[in-house]
Amino acid sequence: MTDDAVSAAVADAHRREWAFVLAATARVTRDIDLAEECVQDAYVAALDAWSRQGIPRSPGAWLTTTARRRALDALRRDRTLRSKLPLLIEPDLPSAGSGADGPGDLAGPGGGPGLGGTALGGTGPGGSTAGGQAEDDVIPDDRLRLVFTCCHPALAREAQVALTLRLVCGLTTAEIAQAFLVSEPTMAARVTRAKKKISAARIAYRVPGAAELPDRLDAVLTVVHLLYTTGHTAPAGDSLVRADLVDRAIGLARMIATLMPDEREVRGLLALLLLTDARRAARADAAGRLLLLEEQDRSCWDRAAIEEGTALVTGALRGGRPGRFALQAAIAALHAEAPSYRQTDWPQLLQLYGELLRAWPSPVVALNRAVVRAMVDGPEAALAEIAGLELDGRLAGYRYLPAAKADLLRRLGRRGEAAQAYQAALNLTDNSAERDFLARRLAEVAAAPE
Amino acid sequence: MTQYVILIYENEASYADASPDAWQTAMEAHGRFAGQVGELGGKILGGDALQSTATATSIRGDVVTDGPFAETKEALGGFYLIEARDLDHALAIAKLCPAPGGGVEVRPVLDTSGG
Numbered sequence: 025m026t027d028d029a030v031s032a033a034v035a036d037a038h039r040r041e042w043a044f045v046l047a048a049t050a051r052v053t054r055d056i057d058l059a060e061e062c063v064q065d066a067y068v069a070a071l072d073a074w075s076r077q078g079i080p081r082s083p084g085a086w087l088t089t090t091a092r093r094r095a096l097d098a099l100r101r102d103r104t105l106r107s108k109l110p111l112l113i114e115p116d117l118p119s120a121g122s123g124a125d126g127p128g129d130l131a132g133p134g135g136g137p138g139l140g141g142t143a144l145g146g147t148g149p150g151g152s153t154a155g156g157q158a159e160d161d162v163i164p165d166d167r168l169r170l171v172f173t174c175c176h177p178a179l180a181r182e183a184q185v186a187l188t189l190r191l192v193c194g195l196t197t198a199e200i201a202q203a204f205l206v207s208e209p210t211m212a213a214r215v216t217r218a219k220k221k222i223s224a225a226r227i228a229y230r231v232p233g234a235a236e237l238p239d240r241l242d243a244v245l246t247v248v249h250l251l252y253t254t255g256h257t258a259p260a261g262d263s264l265v266r267a268d269l270v271d272r273a274i275g276l277a278r279m280i281a282t283l284m285p286d287e288r289e290v291r292g293l294l295a296l297l298l299l300t301d302a303r304r305a306a307r308a309d310a311a312g313r314l315l316l317l318e319e320q321d322r323s324c325w326d327r328a329a330i331e332e333g334t335a336l337v338t339g340a341l342r343g344g345r346p347g348r349f350a351l352q353a354a355i356a357a358l359h360a361e362a363p364s365y366r367q368t369d370w371p372q373l374l375q376l377y378g379e380l381l382r383a384w385p386s387p388v389v390a391l392n393r394a395v396v397r398a399m400v401d402g403p404e405a406a407l408a409e410i411a412g413l414e415l416d417g418r419l420a421g422y423r424y425l426p427a428a429k430a431d432l433l434r435r436l437g438r439r440g441e442a443a444q445a446y447q448a449a450l451n452l453t454d455n456s457a458e459r460d461f462l463a464r465r466l467a468e469v470a471a472a473p474e
Numbered sequence: 475m476t477q478y479v480i481l482i483y484e485n486e487a488s489y490a491d492a493s494p495d496a497w498q499t500a501m502e503a504h505g506r507f508a509g510q511v512g513e514l515g516g517k518i519l520g521g522d523a524l525q526s527t528a529t530a531t532s533i534r535g536d537v538v539t540d541g542p543f544a545e546t547k548e549a550l551g552g553f554y555l556i557e558a559r560d561l562d563h564a565l566a567i568a569k570l571c572p573a574p575g576g577g578v579e580v581r582p583v584l585d586t587s588g589g
Contacts, residue, residue: 112560178561225582226476228560236562 030075033083038067041084042194043279047166049091050229054110056191056219058095066091088163112228167192168231168283171276175244176227183218184247190215193272203254203269241284245293245349248276252297270304273297281336292340292350298333299356302326314461318365330360348384351376370399387418395428403432423452427462430469439469475557477519477583478564483548484575486526503572511556516567521554548576555583 045066050059066087073090080086174187182204189195189203201211221227232240255269277294284290306324308314337357340350355376362368377393390413398406410429419425430445446466453459492500511518527542527549542549554571558564561580568580 176561178565226560226564228562232562 027075030071030079033074033079034067034070037070037083037087038194039275041087043167043170043192044084044163044165045087045091046191046194047170048088048163049095050111050170051113051164051166052092053095053099054113056111056222058098059091060191062091062094062098063087065094085163109223109226111223112226112230114228114230165283166229167279169229171244171280172231172240173222173227173229175240175247176222177240177243178225178227179218179221181247181250183214183221184243185250186211186214187218188247188276189251189272192276195272199268203266241287241289244280245277245289248273248280249293249296249349251276252300256300270301274301288340288343289347289349291336292347292353295333295336295340295353296349296356298329298336299353299360302329302333302360308457312457313464314457316461317359322364325360330357333357334360346379346383348380351380351383355380368399370396374400387413387416388422388424391419391422391425391428398432398435403435407432407436421452423449423458425449426452430462430465434465434469442469475517475559476564478556478558478561478568479581479583480521480554480556480564480568480571481550481579481581482552482554482571482573483546483577483579484551484573485547486549486551486575488575489551490526500572500574503574507570507572510570511567514563514567514570515559516563517557519555519557521552521556523552524550526551551576 042063046059046063049063050056053059053062069090070083070087074080171188171192174191175184179187186200186204189200190197195203197212197215198208200215201208204211206214231237251269252273255266255271255273274294274297277290277297281287281290281294302325303317303320305326306315306320306322333353334357337350337353340346341354346354355373358369358373358376373396374393377389377396381389381393391410394406394409394413397409407429410425410432413419413425426445426448430442430449433439433442433445443466446462446469450459450462450466453462489500508518530540530542532539532541532543556564556567558567561582564580564582568578571578
């Protein structure tokens with residue numbers, strides 16, 4: 025086995041399996057910090073072990089077994105390592121952990137949710153899992169527990185986002201700090217505080233029950249969507265898209281869709297991300313300048329992603345009133361299917377935006393509907409709606425409001441007012457690709473005579 | 475089970491000039507809440523209503539001042555000490571806690587027994 029092949033396999037396993045390995049290890053350690061440490065050790069150990077013994081058939085199972093063995097060793101060596109407030113683990117859902125042998129059973133149905141001793145159990149599973157046999161162990165999939173714990177509503181949104189990237193995606197604190205443009209100590213403090221709250225306030229390590237599920241799932245999907253939009257249009261800086269965040273968000277949505285195949289909103293979110301991301305290559309020109317939907321070269325759109333997204337939307341819309349992610353995906357699908365900007369089915373879009381506004385009464389949705397309204401009923405009608413939103417005040421400071429208004433005024437030839445609105449939008453925008461676009465338009469309307 | 479405190483923050487004005495009927499209604503609401511906690515599998519270990527912040531005296535260092543520690547629109551007006559399985563359970567209970575003039579805050583109790 026060459027070093028390169030092993031490194032690549034470990035890196036691949038890090039990207040694909042981190043959440044699985046950590047989630048399963050946390051079940052044994054009942055302490056997230058210790059679990060993280062052991063999982064990191066397991067990845068380091070893999071570099072050496074895999075180059076000697078070959079890459080295991082199931083890298084995830086190998087890593088989980090190794091991480092869990094390390095955790096049990098650490099717990100035996102020093103009982104004080106166990107946090108005073110162990111992670112609360114509830115019995116499995118029927119689908120997980122049934123009849124698992126090996127380490128999977130440690131805190132499974134038998135162990136129960138009781139506090140304290142069950143994690144150690146004294147059953148010594150470490151001994152039975154050495155070597156190649158590890159691959160055959162059935163390990164319950166705890167990734168959903170991990171996701172729902174990270175996105176618990178008792179944690180602040182920014183903490184939910186940071187924890188999800190740290191614990192579910194395995195990003196380092198430095199990487200997360202960079203993605204959100206904060207200092208590493210700030211991000212480290214944010215992550216530490218969130219982990220402390222999980223144990224001190226006793227946030228349970230479980231998938232919420234049916235009654236809570238819709239709200240809790242919405243929080244999870246909101247976090248994934250926020251990751252995507254942060255990557256899609258970086259709030260500041262030179263590059264329009266932060267590809268790593270975008271890919272992580274799509275990966276997360278895929279993972280959740282696999283684990284919760286019956287949840288339509290999950291499919292809706294995955295569809296929305298795929299359909300939006302399908303336009304990635306066409307969003308900026310060679311010089312990195314932002315291109316509007318109507319200026320984009322549609323032949324650059326990723327047809328495979330559009331096809332997958334469209335198929336998912338169809339499923340997400342079926343079976344009752346669709347949720348906000350499914351509706352947004354339906355809107356994205358309609359754009360993706362249109363042969364050109366002009367040939368877009370605007371009346372249908374307007375109707376979808378109306379439905380979206382009912383499912384999700386947000387002023388941002390109302391602003392988007394106004395923009396579509398302009399395509400159906402003309403810019404004047406849209407400006408009237410936007411004037412209402414300005415009075416409402418909730419969008420004060422939202423850069424896309426003056427930008428949309430400026431575009432409508434420009435189309436009506438009201439250049440003076442358009443220039444004012446472009447300037448207002450510029451004052452609110454930090455992303456340099458967006459700034460360039462607005463400055464270009466401002467120069468155009470300022471140059472031409474009224 | 476873990477112990478949590480439910481702190482009730484309400485606008486005092488709503489109680490200052492409450493009619494006997496309004497008091498009665500509030501007391502009944504809290505009586506119902508006590509029953510609901512048991513139905514949810516939790517337990518009330520203690521709790522009380524507090525007199526208004528006009529009766530409060532604060533001490534910082536050696537300085538004694540009239541009034542509550544923090545002047546806020548919604549003041550601490552009462553509390554429950556409860557026992558719940560986990561935060562979700564505590565939140566489910568706290569959502570039922572009457573606080574029409576404000577809201578409640580849920581805090582886990584710090585175990586200082588050293589065990």
